[in-house]
Amino acid sequence: MKQDLLIELLTEELPPKALGKLSDAFSNGVHDALVKLGLAAQDAKVHAYATPRRLAVTVADVVSQAADVQKREKILPVKVGLDAEGNASASLVKKLTAMGFADKTVADLEIDNETFFITYTQKGAVLHEVLEKLLTDVAAKLPIPKVMTYQIHAGTTAEQDVSFVRPVKRVLALFGADVLPLTVFGVPADRVTDG
Numbered sequence: 774m775k776q777d778l779l780i781e782l783l784t785e786e787l788p789p790k791a792l793g794k795l796s797d798a799f800s801n802g803v804h805d806a807l808v809k810l811g812l813a814a815q816d817a818k819v820h821a822y823a824t825p826r827r828l829a830v831t832v833a834d835v836v837s838q839a840a841d842v843q844k845r846e847k848i849l850p851v852k853v854g855l856d857a858e859g860n861a862s863a864s865l866v867k868k869l870t871a872m873g874f875a876d877k878t879v880a881d882l883e884i885d886n887e888t889f890f891i892t893y894t895q896k897g898a899v900l901h902e903v904l905e906k907l908l909t910d911v912a913a914k915l916p917i918p919k920v921m922t923y924q925i926h927a928g929t930t931a932e933q934d935v936s937f938v939r940p941v942k943r944v945l946a947l948f949g950a951d952v953l954p955l956t957v958f959g960v961p962a963d964r965v966t967d968g
Contacts (some may be wrong), residue, residue, distance in 0.1 A: 776949035796823035803912035811839030839897030
């Protein structure tokens with residue numbers, strides 16, 4: 774099911790000279806990341822919004838879960854992957870474990886041009902599971918002239934350091950009419966905005 778995605782960061786006063794660049798980088802970063810994850814089309818309609826106290830973006834026709842993808846990855850050369858008896862070498866076991874395939878054996882692998890390959894189905898990204906990291910990654914790449922670090926109350930007695938161009942006061946994250954369950958810059962998402 775495709776719906777529009779709206780993300781809005783309400784902040785303290787943003788630097789006016791950097792506002793246009795921040796807005797463009799934020800909207801393009803969100804769209805590009807969604808496309809890379811298979812959650813939005815390359816030609817999706819994207820609208821950037823910015824005021825002195827907000828950065829926002831809408832992306833049309835975003836899916837809640839990307840399609841599963843068949844992947845084929847190179848593992849190791851066969852001569853490195855097998856020991857003298859023809860069993861999996863320590864290098865092969867270590868490589869498979871590092872790739873998340875600890876349960877696979879030599880019989881599960883393909884040999885092509887004297888190299889082991891593995892074919893598997895990668896589950897498609899789920900929007901509400903990846904959006905928090907996506908927004909954090911996009912924010913880290915914004916052309917911020919001077920990053921501000923501030924502390925927020927993390928729900929316990931501990932304080933949490935947050936870095937962004939200005940302190941984030943509110944986050945709006947809507948997928949259609951549904952609020953997405955995420956916390957960005959220590960602020961939980963909601964459907965409320967300021968006029």
